[in-house]
Amino acid sequence: MAKRIDVKDLDIFYGDFKAVEGVSMTVEPRSVTAFIGPSGCGKSTVLRTLNRMHEVIPGGRVDGKVLLDDQDLYARTMDPVDVRRTVGMVFQRPNPFPTMSIKDNVAAGLKLNGVKNKKRLDEVVEKSLKGANLWNEVKDRLDKPGAGLSGGQQQRLCIARAIAVEPQVLLMDEPCSALDPISTLAIEDLINELKSQFTIVIVTHNMQQAARVSDQTAFFNLKATGQPGRLVEVGDTQKIFSNPDEQATEDYISGRFG
Amino acid sequence: MSTSITGHSAIDDLPDPEGHGPHEGDRASTSRWGDRLFGGAAKASGLFVVLLVTLVGLFLIVQAVPSLLNNEANFLTSTEWVPSGAEPRFGIAALLWATVITSVIAMLIAVPLGVAVALFITEYAPSWLSKPAAVIIDLLAAVPSIVFGFWGLTIAGQYFQPVQDFLAGTFGFIPFFKDSGFSAKSTLAFAGIILAFMILPIITAISREVFNQVPTPHKEGALALGATKWEMIRTAVLPFGKPGVISGAMLGLGRALGETLAVMILLSTLNPSAPWSFSIFNGGETFASKIALNAGEFDSPQKTGAYIAAGLVLFILTFIVNSIARVVINRRKAFSE
Amino acid sequence: MSTVTHVGEESTRAKAVTLPDMGGKSSGRAIKDQAARIVMWSAFVIACVPLVWILVSTLLKGGHMLASVDWWTLSQNGITARREGGGAAHAIQGTLIQGAVTALMSVPIGVLTAIYLVEYGRGRFAKAVSFMVDILTGVPSIVAALFIYALWVTTFGFQRVPFAVTLALVLLMIPTIVRSTEEMLKLVPNELREASYALGVPKWKTIVSIVLPTAFSGIVTGVLLGLARVMGETAPLIILGPYTKSMASNLFDGLMGTLPTMINQDRTEALQPAVDRVWGAALTLILIVFVLNLLGRFLGRFSKVS
Numbered sequence: 021m022a023k024r025i026d027v028k029d030l031d032i033f034y035g036d037f038k039a040v041e042g043v044s045m046t047v048e049p050r051s052v053t054a055f056i057g058p059s060g061c062g063k064s065t066v067l068r069t070l071n072r073m074h075e076v077i078p079g080g081r082v083d084g085k086v087l088l089d090d091q092d093l094y095a096r097t098m099d100p101v102d103v104r105r106t107v108g109m110v111f112q113r114p115n116p117f118p119t120m121s122i123k124d125n126v127a128a129g130l131k132l133n134g135v136k137n138k139k140r141l142d143e144v145v146e147k148s149l150k151g152a153n154l155w156n157e158v159k160d161r162l163d164k165p166g167a168g169l170s171g172g173q174q175q176r177l178c179i180a181r182a183i184a185v186e187p188q189v190l191l192m193d194e195p196c197s198a199l200d201p202i203s204t205l206a207i208e209d210l211i212n213e214l215k216s217q218f219t220i221v222i223v224t225h226n227m228q229q230a231a232r233v234s235d236q237t238a239f240f241n242l243k244a245t246g247q248p249g250r251l252v253e254v255g256d257t258q259k260i261f262s263n264p265d266e267q268a269t270e271d272y273i274s275g276r277f278g
Numbered sequence: 279m280s281t282s283i284t285g286h287s288a289i290d291d292l293p294d295p296e297g298h299g300p301h302e303g304d305r306a307s308t309s310r311w312g313d314r315l316f317g318g319a320a321k322a323s324g325l326f327v328v329l330l331v332t333l334v335g336l337f338l339i340v341q342a343v344p345s346l347l348n349n350e351a352n353f354l355t356s357t358e359w360v361p362s363g364a365e366p367r368f369g370i371a372a373l374l375w376a377t378v379i380t381s382v383i384a385m386l387i388a389v390p391l392g393v394a395v396a397l398f399i400t401e402y403a404p405s406w407l408s409k410p411a412a413v414i415i416d417l418l419a420a421v422p423s424i425v426f427g428f429w430g431l432t433i434a435g436q437y438f439q440p441v442q443d444f445l446a447g448t449f450g451f452i453p454f455f456k457d458s459g460f461s462a463k464s465t466l467a468f469a470g471i472i473l474a475f476m477i478l479p480i481i482t483a484i485s486r487e488v489f490n491q492v493p494t495p496h497k498e499g500a501l502a503l504g505a506t507k508w509e510m511i512r513t514a515v516l517p518f519g520k521p522g523v524i525s526g527a528m529l530g531l532g533r534a535l536g537e538t539l540a541v542m543i544l545l546s547t548l549n550p551s552a553p554w555s556f557s558i559f560n561g562g563e564t565f566a567s568k569i570a571l572n573a574g575e576f577d578s579p580q581k582t583g584a585y586i587a588a589g590l591v592l593f594i595l596t597f598i599v600n601s602i603a604r605v606v607i608n609r610r611k612a613f614s615e
Numbered sequence: 616m617s618t619v620t621h622v623g624e625e626s627t628r629a630k631a632v633t634l635p636d637m638g639g640k641s642s643g644r645a646i647k648d649q650a651a652r653i654v655m656w657s658a659f660v661i662a663c664v665p666l667v668w669i670l671v672s673t674l675l676k677g678g679h680m681l682a683s684v685d686w687w688t689l690s691q692n693g694i695t696a697r698r699e700g701g702g703a704a705h706a707i708q709g710t711l712i713q714g715a716v717t718a719l720m721s722v723p724i725g726v727l728t729a730i731y732l733v734e735y736g737r738g739r740f741a742k743a744v745s746f747m748v749d750i751l752t753g754v755p756s757i758v759a760a761l762f763i764y765a766l767w768v769t770t771f772g773f774q775r776v777p778f779a780v781t782l783a784l785v786l787l788m789i790p791t792i793v794r795s796t797e798e799m800l801k802l803v804p805n806e807l808r809e810a811s812y813a814l815g816v817p818k819w820k821t822i823v824s825i826v827l828p829t830a831f832s833g834i835v836t837g838v839l840l841g842l843a844r845v846m847g848e849t850a851p852l853i854i855l856g857p858y859t860k861s862m863a864s865n866l867f868d869g870l871m872g873t874l875p876t877m878i879n880q881d882r883t884e885a886l887q888p889a890v891d892r893v894w895g896a897a898l899t900l901i902l903i904v905f906v907l908n909l910l911g912r913f914l915g916r917f918s919k920v921s
Binding site: 310543569 | 644645647648650651652654655656658659661662663665666668669672673723724725727728730731732734735736740741743744747748749750751752753754755756757758759761762764765766768769770786789793817818819820822823843844846847848849850853854875878879882893897900901904905908912
């Protein structure tokens with residue numbers, strides 16, 4: 021179920037403004053890769069190019085390649101909608117659909133793509149909620165609105181919603197930044213479980229979190245203010261946190277800036 | 279929950295800093311048929327609206343021009359209105375005067391009153407009253423124009439008679455207040471007063487909207503310096519809200535200029551041979567009331583064209599006034615950016 | 616707002632205690648402040664007077680008409696100004712039919728235009744559309760009526776039929792629907808659109824299944840407020856929709872009575888039965904318009920966005 025991602029010489033633009041320059045890296049299947057770096061360095065932007073969400077912003081475009089098991093996501097024949105079905109995403113703030121029940125939220129991806137079989141939908145809802153460690157908390161109120169859950173539960177609901185469409189890759193854009201420490205811990209545990217099935221890329225501001233959950237860490241930084249962001253260094257999390265190659269990485273991790 | 283009467287446009291707005299609101303014109307649309315069809319339908323609706331307005335202007339012009347060419351009188355300066363016959367003579371001077379003077383009277387009353395009511399709702403009303411008060415004022419806008427006119431003529435008008443008698447008696451030497459022998463309920467002055475209440479809601483609604491947007495730090499800053507509430511309003515709220523008040527007033531003016539039924543019911547028409555008068559206690563006809571009153575007369579293209587020409591002038595007037603309102607709103611947006 | 620009020624009151628009070636030596640100066644300011652308070656309150660009271668007065672007048676003069684069953688079931692067919700009796704059913708029906716048909720035509724165009732402006736529109740064309748909606752917002756109802764007259768009667772040579780009235784009303788209703796829908800769509804958090812895209816849902820389906828349902832009650836509110844506005848419109852009826860006393864439901868042939876034209880028909884009569892009918896029709900029209908208006912506001916409370 022999980023696929024490998026290869027990014028090659030990726031430049032990312034907002035209109036004429038080059039936001040990120042020359043990113044090349046590989047993400048192994050069934051691993052967790054963390055993107056870290058100071059605010060505005062382009063790590064979320066890079067993440068959003070991995071499922072072509074970057075394009076929904078006016079003027080958003082990219083140069084270079086993103087390969088998913090050797091398939092170019094930016095090939096001309098590739099439909100961005102299909103890409104997003106293959107590469108799921110969880111956002112910074114929990115965003116369950118306010119008009120839908122818990123159950124419908126989880127089933128939304130399938131339903132909106134034309135799956136009508138009730139039995140199959142029910143199965144997927146249960147499986148996904150179990151996968152997101154939420155089933156026991158909500159199984160008695162599946163028909164209640166998703167917006168009635170706590171922040172941490174809502175975020176797990178959004179994870180359930182994302183994995184319900186059975187993507188190959190799961191992208192997470194600071195999924196815990198709006199959550200309290202206990203909910204954060206629950207999500208981190210969940211990430212550890214999910215990586216047996218999915219390739220996961222997570223953007224985080226929290227370096228302890230990156231160290232706890234990821235196998236591989238990529239450090240992004242700006243060359244200078246106004247310059248495009250770039251990938252400074254990528255490697256095993258252990259190595260990045262204990263013995264990075266670049267001085268900038270070491271400075272950032274030891275808290276000297278950022 | 280805001281009402282629709284404020285005529286706010288998404289295009290003019292800034293993106294919300296918290297990421298609310300869509301990215302206008304994002305590129306999430308794809309080449310699949312559903313997206314093409316839906317996006318196409320949306321764009322076609324937009325196109326329809328553009329065509330509609332263009333057609334309104336075009337049709338009015340096309341049908342007005344032949345009549346204007348046949349017109350033997352000066353269309354802009356003549357006060358005559360004999361649109362039929364071999365030598366039609368018609369001009370809009372009298373209509374323009376009645377339209378403008380009723381609207382001016384309405385503005386003189388409605389702007390201060392509307393601003394005061396907006397201040398009441400946003401600053402003075404106890405919290406339990408604030409929302410109902412806003413709804414009550416909005417409901418005033420929902421009273422049909424014809425009801426307003428009928429009520430004004432048959433009920434409220436008589437109470438204006440003493441006011442008119444007093445003003446005409448005391449200041450009658452000024453042409454403006456000269457008694458013209460009309461009952462108070464059917465004069466330009468009273469029509470203006472009724473119009474004032476009809477446009478009050480829109481002025482209040484828009485003023486209210488901007489007063490609510492005054493940044494709390496501005497207000498608290500003033501209060502922290504020991505200002506009284508009124509001083510705070512004068513120094514923080516009113517300057518900030520001024521463009522909103524102006525644009526609200528302009529939108530109100532646009533309404534007043536085009537208001538038809540109430541004015542038509544109230545105003546006494548003038549005898550065509552009556553001498554010209556600048557008195558506000560005179561009768562008269564506005565563009566809108568003239569057209570509506572003579573709807574039964576649209577029997578020849580020549581006549582119809584004359585009325586359409588009058589309608590065209592009204593369209594242009596309201597267009598200019600509304601554009602000013604829009605420019606003022608947009609300029610404020612540009613400053614707050 | 617209320618917190619600010621508190622701050623204001625407390626600071627005034629605190630000043631009075633801690634700075635007694637400024638008493639002379641303060642009292643002048645306090646008087647001004649008090650005067651302003653009185654002015655604002657009286658402004659509100661004055662603004663309320665016409666509404667209350669109109670409501671009370673119509674209730675007193677027209678209320679008894681609405682109390683009879685005939686009012687709601689009979690037309691004025693065969694009844695003269697001199698005679699009592701008959702009802703307003705023909706006019707109520709006409710107003711409701713014309714309102715419904717107007718809404719039926721305006722809502723799809725208005726909502727789609729708003730969707731275009733909010734979800735698709737960029738660049739010059741969108742600016743042009745937005746500008747045209749602004750112009751349309753300001754078009755006086757009499758001008759809309761003249762345009763339809765110039766189109767329908769003068770150009771096409773058709774008769775003045777109820778459908779022509781609805782066309783003029785559509786012109787007036789579209790801009791209010793566009794603006795209110797636009798506002799509601801803008802309130803739908805962009806995060807919901809992104810969440811939907813990220814599930815591999817195409818844009819059109821995102822709009823139809825996520826954005827519109829989220830904004831639904833707000834859109835309905837806008838439609839009802841717009842409908843309330845056009846139902847009270849009279850100018851297009853006077854130009855395009857002559858009155859008739861009998862029941863009519865054909866939009867494309869003959870005449871159709873409506874409440875505004877029923878008022879207009881008899882408003883100059885001095886005979887009591889006619890006067891009663893005018894007030895009855897006025898009250899009925901106000902009731903319909905207010906019910907729609909308040910219903911719209913009430914539904915707006917259930918909005919998923921705010």
